[in-house]
Amino acid sequence: MKKWTSRAGLSVAQPFVEFVERELLPELEFSADLFWQGLADILAEFSPQNRALLADRDRLQCNIDAWHRDHRGGFDQESYEAFLRAIGYLQPEPEPFTISPTKVDEEVSQLFGPQLVVPATNARYALNAANARWGSLYDALYGTDAIPGKPATQPYDEERGQRVIARARQFLDEAVPLRGIRHDEVVQWRIIDGRLTPELADPSAFAGYRGKPDNPTAILLRHHGLHIELVFDRTTAPGRSDPAGLADVILEAALTTIVDLEDSVAAVDAEDKVHAYANLLGLVSGRLEASFEKGGRMRHRTLNNDRQWLRPDGTPFELPGRSLLFFRNVGLLMTTPMVRLRDGSEAPEGIVDAVVTGAIGTYDLRGLGKYRNSAAGSIYIVKPKLHGPAEASFTNALFDAVETMFRLPQNTLKVGLMDEERRTSANLAACIHAVKERIVFINTGFLDRTGDEIHTSMQAGPMMRKGDMKTTSWLRAYEARNVVIGLACGFAGRAQIGKGMWAAPDRMADMLAQKGAHPEAGASTAWVPSPTAAVLHALHYHAVDVKARQTELAQTACPSLRDLLTLPLAEPGVWSPEEIQAELDNNAQSLLGYVVRWVDQGVGCSKVPDIHNIGLMEDRATLRISSQHICNWLLHGVCTPAQVDEALVRMAAKVDSQNADDPLYRPMSENLDRSYAFQAARALIYQGAEQPNGYTEPLLHTYRLRCKQ
Numbered sequence: 001m002k003k004w005t006s007r008a009g010l011s012v013a014q015p016f017v018e019f020v021e022r023e024l025l026p027e028l029e030f031s032a033d034l035f036w037q038g039l040a041d042i043l044a045e046f047s048p049q050n051r052a053l054l055a056d057r058d059r060l061q062c063n064i065d066a067w068h069r070d071h072r073g074g075f076d077q078e079s080y081e082a083f084l085r086a087i088g089y090l091q092p093e094p095e096p097f098t099i100s101p102t103k104v105d106e107e108v109s110q111l112f113g114p115q116l117v118v119p120a121t122n123a124r125y126a127l128n129a130a131n132a133r134w135g136s137l138y139d140a141l142y143g144t145d146a147i148p149g150k151p152a153t154q155p156y157d158e159e160r161g162q163r164v165i166a167r168a169r170q171f172l173d174e175a176v177p178l179r180g181i182r183h184d185e186v187v188q189w190r191i192i193d194g195r196l197t198p199e200l201a202d203p204s205a206f207a208g209y210r211g212k213p214d215n216p217t218a219i220l221l222r223h224h225g226l227h228i229e230l231v232f233d234r235t236t237a238p239g240r241s242d243p244a245g246l247a248d249v250i251l252e253a254a255l256t257t258i259v260d261l262e263d264s265v266a267a268v269d270a271e272d273k274v275h276a277y278a279n280l281l282g283l284v285s286g287r288l289e290a291s292f293e294k295g296g297r298m299r300h301r302t303l304n305n306d307r308q309w310l311r312p313d314g315t316p317f318e319l320p321g322r323s324l325l326f327f328r329n330v331g332l333l334m335t336t337p338m339v340r341l342r343d344g345s346e347a348p349e350g351i352v353d354a355v356v357t358g359a360i361g362t363y364d365l366r367g368l369g370k371y372r373n374s375a376a377g378s379i380y381i382v383k384p385k386l387h388g389p390a391e392a393s394f395t396n397a398l399f400d401a402v403e404t405m406f407r408l409p410q411n412t413l414k415v416g417l418m419d420e421e422r423r424t425s426a427n428l429a430a431c432i433h434a435v436k437e438r439i440v441f442i443n444t445g446f447l448d449r450t451g452d453e454i455h456t457s458m459q460a461g462p463m464m465r466k467g468d469m470k471t472t473s474w475l476r477a478y479e480a481r482n483v484v485i486g487l488a489c490g491f492a493g494r495a496q497i498g499k500g501m502w503a504a505p506d507r508m509a510d511m512l513a514q515k516g517a518h519p520e521a522g523a524s525t526a527w528v529p530s531p532t533a534a535v536l537h538a539l540h541y542h543a544v545d546v547k548a549r550q551t552e553l554a555q556t557a558c559p560s561l562r563d564l565l566t567l568p569l570a571e572p573g574v575w576s577p578e579e580i581q582a583e584l585d586n587n588a589q590s591l592l593g594y595v596v597r598w599v600d601q602g603v604g605c606s607k608v609p610d611i612h613n614i615g616l617m618e619d620r621a622t623l624r625i626s627s628q629h630i631c632n633w634l635l636h637g638v639c640t641p642a643q644v645d646e647a648l649v650r651m652a653a654k655v656d657s658q659n660a661d662d663p664l665y666r667p668m669s670e671n672l673d674r675s676y677a678f679q680a681a682r683a684l685i686y687q688g689a690e691q692p693n694g695y696t697e698p699l700l701h702t703y704r705l706r707c708k709q
Contacts, residue, residue, distance in 0.1 A: 010040050016273070018274075023281060028368070030359070038405040043348070045401065047348055049394055053332055053391050066459075067080075068461075080565070084426075112519065112546040115255070115525040120280055124301055130304075131322060133255065135538075142161065147167060158241075175223045179198070189244060190215075205221050207220040209312075218230060220309055224542055227252040251539075254528070268700075272602070283303070285363065303370070336348075357379070361381075377412070378440075379408075382415075383416065386424055416442070420443075420449045425478050440494075440495040442497055444478060447621035453474065454629060463568055465575070474566045481559050483521055498525045500527055502528055511536060512536055512539065580633075584643060588647040589655060593609060596659070627684035627694075630644060634686075652668040676706050676707045684700075
């Protein structure tokens with residue numbers, strides 16, 4: 001940092017000082033002296049604990065590595081589990097309990113629907129995600145492969161439009177059927193004495209309207225707690241061709257959005273971090289705006305207003321126009337160059353995140369913004385990459401301290417616990433118990449969870465191919481245990497149980513065919529890569545009664561811990577040379593395709609072409625699984641360094657060609673020795689066994705800072 005300022009014994013980068021003192025605090029009426037002293041006190045108390053927890057991670061990993069080296073060729077599952085208990089990796093199960101968070105918004109506790117994750121550093125995408133609470137089903141069907149083919153004419157393909165309308169009517173007949181007729185037979189909608197005509201099979205599904213009772217401009221229906229809006233406008237192409245003038249079907253879609261400071265951002269210094277914090281504050285204050293060019297026209301984005309309605313009896317009410325926002329902080333590992341402690345060391349970044357997002361959330365609770373985020377009076381923070389109950393307890397105490405600092409009632413800061421590390425999965429009930437009065441969310445994620453699975457058992461032997469992991473007993477147990485344990489801890493009606501991302505934003509037909517498995521599994525929410533995907537995924541929550549599924553699943557047996565701890569090792573000599581090469585190419589291309597944007601352009605999340613040129617929405621978890629997998633195969637002699645380097649060189653050329661149309665792209669192949677991105681990818685592989693828990697952040701930050709300098 002070029003300029004530092006002293007505050008309460010801390011050395012603070014000037015951009016952070018200016019953000020706090022000029023943007024964050026004035027309207028809060030919270031003095032700068034109190035803020036900096038509060039931050040300094042919290043850092044003094046929790047930084048040593050943070051370091052001790054990281055040292056415990058290292059201790060456990062060293063013990064596990066040594067045990068596997070000593071037991072190669074003679075692995076015994078029972079002895080392995082006894083060893084994990086002896087070293088404290090496996091903790092005792094708590095007595096049965098029920099979580100007890102209070103002041104939880106219904107989007108989290110009662111409703112079931114899609115969830116978006118968006119980088120805090122991109123204002124345009126953040127606004128789009130926040131506004132994705134409502135979306136057009138017609139647009140989502142018309143513009144994607146959810147309906148086979150593509151629009152044939154501009155500006156409107158009548159034939160495709162009719163297929164979209166037919167599919168939307170099919171959905172309406174299934175979710176909100178009429179009594180005696182189909183939706184495509186309706187010629188007029190009216191409200192007579194507070195009742196909808198034609199009559200719904202379930203009259204209670206009629207929630208409201210706009211316009212006049214005998215000629216409404218919109219009708220609001222409700223099914224499984226989610227709203228469906230029928231819009232009438234005979235001036236549009238769909239409305240002109242419809243007997244009743246139905247111009248669109250608007251679905252309530254992304255009930256919640258996680259605004260991310262972690263895996264989907266590349267924030268390596270004070271300027272990056274302050275930019276992300278400022279966008280969070282802009283979302284909460286309602287002042288965030290974004291202008292951009294699209295289709296030859298300048299577009300402008302702001303937050304949507306709330307939606308105004310009349311109840312069936314004619315009295316007015318409104319519904320939120322935006323997703324309920326969570327803020328995802330970073331985990332325990334990284335420190336930030338933005339704040340230095342009295343001893344000159346960097347402050348733990350996750351502690352600074354907790355204080356700043358606590359302050360931004362306080363801004364909302366005091367009603368200082370244009371809109372309210374939490375009507376119930378909570379601040380929602382997702383805490384990633386926690387390892388076991390001690391780290392969950394640390395988070396609980398840290399949030400207590402932030403609440404004290406801002407004079408908030410205890411447990412105002414709610415926590416979303418991401419079940420993405422093996423030690424958390426194996427001790428999930430104990431982790432939940434440690435935050436039982438503030439927890440509102442658990443979820444699963446294949447990429448990070450598999451990356452940690454590989455790293456934890458790195459010394460045990462060669463892992464099976466990455467794609468084969470999805471059918472393993474440990475992964476099935478992981479996904480099922482997350483739901484069953486959550487339900488046993490009382491999540492139904494109190495908190496979210498989430499599932500992972502659909503990564504292919506251009507393959508909506510496949511998403512519609514497959515992602516219904518998430519609500520069927522009892523998940524109250526699941527991640528989607530775009531607002532359009534949120535609208536289409538909402539169809540699954542109309543098709544599946546998640547509340548009923550959770551009731552059924554609560555009676556099922558929990559998969560065994562033994563299944564969860566079964567190592568995904570491959571049989572010796574199971575692969576041909578061609579299969580080994582294909583796996584190396586796939587991992588190397590995935591690694592390089594993401595790293596090059598992260599290091600060279602500071603893009604933490606984007607649609608990255610895979611080896612088959614299919615665009616996948618990728619974040620940092622992609623690197624962890626790919627780099628750890630190659631590292632594991634190198635360690636156990638499945639491949640050689642020469643093979644890995646040859647694959648990296650070939651795949652660098654492929655990634656260069658895939659990005660040839662990007663004017664900001666810097667080709668790696670022109671000079672591999674001078675490409676920070678290429679060198680970062682190599683380091684992630686060759687230093688993968690030594691990286692703490694296989695995380696990619698330390699090396700990514702190192703190479704990104706070199707690139708910026």
